[in-house]
């Protein structure tokens with residue numbers, strides 16, 4: 001697939017041999033969208049979708065940025081969720097999103113790792129097991145997309161990860177930087193941004209009990225039970241028992257679910273059934289109580305209500321539009337095969353990788369929704385304090401500044417930065433910051449990417 005970009009045509013059907021190879025990329029009629037597959041390893045195919053911004057300013061004082069969005073899970077689809085539910089140009093009803101990040105940058109979505117969303121493997125043994133392997137596949141993809149295109153190379157690349165995607169973002173940041181330094185990847189790394197990211201599982205599980213106790217979703221009994229499991233996880237991680245830690249993490253989620261009467265792990269102000277779902281109504285809750293502990297194991301997938309709608313869209317209208325998705329690839333919002341395959345890496349921290357990025361002078365932005373449980377701000381602050389980065393003491397002492405959005409007078413967040421580390425506290429948002437605080441998230445995306453777009 002060396003001739004990837006040269007082979008972009010307006011329409012062709014997947015599988016048709018074309019000059020001895022297979023057409024794997026297409027472009028929309030207006031030229032603003034391109035998408036395709038890259039065979040990153042034999043029989044392993046990553047799907048990408050690039051949106052060029054119609055808001056791009058002429059002769060900008062600063063280069064127009066490109067954002068690579070990485071969803072979590074592992075196994076959750078960015079092409080589907082990040083795109084249609086968070087930051088892309090259209091929502092799940094295919095109505096324009098007025099807070100799309102396209103106003104600030106070009107957007108590149110990738111269903112990563114292979115096996116996620118439209119990405120697929122021809123043999124399940126090709127599914128990945130580690131963050132590092134995923135970073136290698138993604139670097140191969142970036143080389144294919146960027147190296148052929150001088151115009152793209154001028155755009156600084158910002159890697160934005162949400163949830164488990166943050167672990168991919170830091171490992172990819174390092175891997176991409178290495179490829180750039182070796183002259184293998186023709187791109188400029190602008191920075192890495194970590195939105196409610198699973199960087200230090202130990203710090204998160206230790207934060208859940210105390211946080212939920214403080215906001216009345218647990219009492220002392222629930223707190224004691226949660227802390228006991230969290231301490232067991234800490235010990236398992238110290239002993240290198242990573243799969244056991246993943247299993248204990250599921251046990252802890254179930255414990256929290258039962259003791260909190262089903263708090264939404266992505267927003268502690270909500271119940272996980274949102275009061276509107278039949279399957280997890282109050283009655284569902286009591287049957288759960290009886291049926292043991294297995295039930296409430298959610299991956300860090302950023303999944304929410306309205307899931308059926310998005311599954312229908314991505315297997316219907318969007319699949320038709322894209323044309324090159326193989327018939328036998330069924331789009332899933334979250335692939336359990338992919339997350340199961342990551343059972344060893346799942347609980348491993350990536351604090352050292354953040355440190356490495358900081359030491360190399362890469363701009364790292366961390367942003368966190370106030371109401372999240374799974375990647376609670378309390379846990380993020382704990383792992384930040386573990387950084388070995390020389391700028392940390394000064395960063396911690398710095399005062400932060402309040403943020404507002406548009407014409408609103410309500411506090412929407414706080415920010416502080418020192419050298420190449422920046423931290424945003426986003427008020428009134430849970431796990432998915434762009435969905436919960438679209439105006440603030442858009443403004444922040446512009447600031448993180450130093451976008452030449454007019455401020456909103």
Ligand SMILES: *[C@@H]1O[C@H](CO)[C@@H](O)[C@H](O)[C@H]1NC(C)=O
Nearest residue numbers: 097098099406438439442456
């Ligand atoms: C988008 O539209 C909503 C509702 O119509 C409005 O409240 C909001 O201010 C708009 N946001 C932006 C960024 O224009």
Ligand SMILES: *[C@@H]1O[C@H](CO)[C@@H](O)[C@H](O)[C@H]1NC(C)=O
Nearest residue numbers: 120121122123326327328329
């Ligand atoms: C889809 O079918 C093709 C042709 O039969 C096969 O080579 C491929 O492995 C299948 N892909 C998946 C994801 O099942």
Ligand SMILES: *[C@@H]1O[C@H](CO)[C@@H](O)[C@H](O)[C@H]1NC(C)=O
Nearest residue numbers: 005008052148149150151152
């Ligand atoms: C290169 O990227 C630019 C901007 O994203 C796009 O307009 C152009 O079509 C691309 N060229 C090729 C050959 O893919």
Ligand SMILES: *[C@@H]1O[C@H](CO)[C@@H](O)[C@H](O)[C@H]1NC(C)=O
Nearest residue numbers: 156189190191363419420450
């Ligand atoms: C990194 O951040 C600093 C401070 O905000 C900024 O001056 C610089 O331009 C940023 N670099 C990149 C590549 O975005």
Ligand SMILES: *[C@@H]1O[C@H](CO)[C@@H](O)[C@H](O)[C@H]1NC(C)=O
Nearest residue numbers: 236239241242243244245247
């Ligand atoms: C870890 O998990 C394995 C497999 O479930 C189990 O056999 C083993 O006893 C566990 N080890 C500890 C120390 O819990």
